Amino acid sequence: MRIRVLGSAAGGGAPQWNCACEVCRRARADGTSRLQDTVAVSGDGAAWYLINAAPDVRAGILATPELTPGPGLRDTPLRGVLLTTAELDHTLGLLSLREAVRLQVFATTTVRTALTSAFPILPTLARYTDLELCDLSRSVELEGGLEVGRLTVGSKRPRYATALPAGDWVSALRVTDRGTGESFVFATCLPEWTDSFDDFLRGADGVLLDGTFGTEDELTGTTGRPGSARSMGHLPMSVSREHAARHPGTRFRFSHLNNTNPATGDDIVSDGEDPWTGRPLPDPTGGKCETRRP
Ligand code: MLT
Ligand code: MN
Ligand code: ZN
Numbered sequence: 570m571r572i573r574v575l576g577s578a579a580g581g582g583a584p585q586w587n588c589a590c591e592v593c594r595r596a597r598a599d600g601t602s603r604l605q606d607t608v609a610v611s612g613d614g615a616a617w618y619l620i621n622a623a624p625d626v627r628a629g630i631l632a633t634p635e636l637t638p639g640p641g642l643r644d645t646p647l648r649g650v651l652l653t654t655a656e657l658d659h660t661l662g663l664l665s666l667r668e669a670v671r672l673q674v675f676a677t678t679t680v681r682t683a684l685t686s687a688f689p690i691l692p693t694l695a696r697y698t699d700l701e702l703c704d705l706s707r708s709v710e711l712e713g714g715l716e717v718g719r720l721t722v723g724s725k726r727p728r729y730a731t732a733l734p735a736g737d738w739v740s741a742l743r744v745t746d747r748g749t750g751e752s753f754v755f756a757t758c759l760p761e762w763t764d765s766f767d768d769f770l771r772g773a774d775g776v777l778l779d780g781t782f783g784t785e786d787e788l789t790g791t792t793g794r795p796g797s798a799r800s801m802g803h804l805p806m807s808v809s810r811e812h813a814a815r816h817p818g819t820r821f822r823f824s825h826l827n828n829t830n831p832a833t834g835d836d837i838v839s840d841g842e843d844p845w846t847g848r849p850l851p852d853p854t855g856g857k858c859e860t861r862r863p
Contacts, residue, residue, distance in 0.1 A: 570715065570746035571611045572753060574842045575619070575629030576604030579781050579827040580658035582625060590791065592828045604629050604840055605658045606757050606825040608777070609636060609647075612713035612746050617646045620742060620755050621653055626662030632841060648712055649673030651705060653740045654758055655683040656727045663690055667697035675705040677719070679736030687730045706737065718743040720769045723760040725802035739802065741769060753777065753845070757825035760802045762812040773819050775845045779803050780823025780837060783830050791829040806832065820845060 576582070583603040584593035596602045605623030617636060623629065630636045630647070638645045649672055652659055666672055674691065676684070681702055684691045694700050703709060708718045723739030741756035754770045759779040770776050781803035782788065788796055798805040806823055813821040824838045838844045 570744065570749065570751045570753070571614055571635065572844055573609045573633050573635060574824065574838050574840055574844055575607040575609055575633060576623050576625060577780075577824040577826060577838045577840050578603035578605050579825045580605060580656065581828060582623075583826065583828045585828050588828055590828055592831050596828075602840075603826060607659075607662065608755065608824075608844070609633060610715065610744055610753075611635070611646070612711070612715040612748065614713075615646060616648050616711070616713035618648055618711055618715070619650045620744075621659040622650045622662030622666060623658055624661040624665075627665045629840070643670050645669065647672075649675060649701075649703075651717060651742060652676040652680055652684075653742060653755065654727070654738060655680040655688070655730060656758075657688075657729075660684060660688075660690060663694055667694055669698045671699035671701065673701045673703055675703040675709060675717070677706050677721075677737035677740060678704065679733075679738055680705075682736075683727065683730045683733055687733060688727070705740070714747045716745045716747055718745070718769075720765060722756060722763070722766055723758060723802055725758075725760065741766060743769060743773060757781075758802060759804050759809070760799060762804060762809060767812070767815075770816070770819065775820045775822070776813070776816075777838070777844055778806070778809050778813070778821055778823050779825055780806055780830065780832065781825050781827045783807060783832050787829050788827075803827075806830075810836075 582605045584596040604625045607621045607623045609617050611617040720741045721737045722741045739758050743754045745752040752773045753775040754773045755777050782798035782805045784807050785798050785805050822836050822838050
């Protein structure tokens with residue numbers, strides 16, 4: 570299985586366009602910038618799928634050599650997008666994929682309903698491309714030998730959808746390569762570490778965790794704004810690390826970093842990485858890319 574991080578920031582990215590905080594200043598100054606939460610995954614290196622489609626997904630695709638189009642004029646290795654939430658930072662990039670000849674979008678019924686009603690991005694997209702909507706309520710098989718299992722981990726609705734009913738709003742995904750048996754779990758929006766989440770990730774080779782906040786009171790401490798990490802649907806890294814320590818055979822790393830989170834270190838991913846080797850991609854543009862590599 571091959572995995573590439575296209576973006577590792579929470580909504581807004583780093584630097585955020587209107588933010589002068591310490592992390593955003595540093596990102597402007599030294600190029601430690603992050604696009605928003607999206608990864609690409611493939612079983613065979615030929616068929617690729619995105620997990621989420623951030624608003625800056627175009628820049629992430631251009632910075633990922635594996636997603637280069639060809640050999641035919643409009644051939645692309647990108648087959649589809651798996652959505653873990655209906656949040657804007659995970660879905661706005663769908664509109665930037667409208668040039669695709671065809672596109673599969675996998676999501677729970679709850680998320681597909683939101684993206685058809687309160688925020689009708691799917692019917693809009695269907696006017697531009699041959700859109701195939703696929704149910705992600707149960708396990709799905711993807712081209713290239715991948716299987717994807719799903720667990721509902723949260724109930725937080727996007728702000729635009731507060732009038733919609735409870736449902737499968739926030740998911741963790743477990744992607745397994747049927748050929749090699751390797752598996753990784755994607756859980757960048759994780760409000761609590763429940764027993765069912767613990768069972769879901771058991772035995773996985775790697776887990777990409779919610780790195781929105783380092784600590785429970787980070788947002789208030791940094792910005793003065795009210796709200797604990799957990800009340801915003803994000804278990805802080807300090808708590809996740811304690812749980813992760815009970816799974817010594819699994820490599821845990823963090824993504825979806827909010828720009829209040831100054832964390833650095835081996836367990837934080839960067840854009841362009843393979844999250845399990847930590848290896849950055851060669852820069853195909855020789856540094857003239859839209860995103861700078863750390
Ligand atoms: C979240 O991760 O909690 C959401 O994306 C918040 C937002 O940016 O609206
Ligand atoms: Mn988010
Ligand atoms: Zn900032």
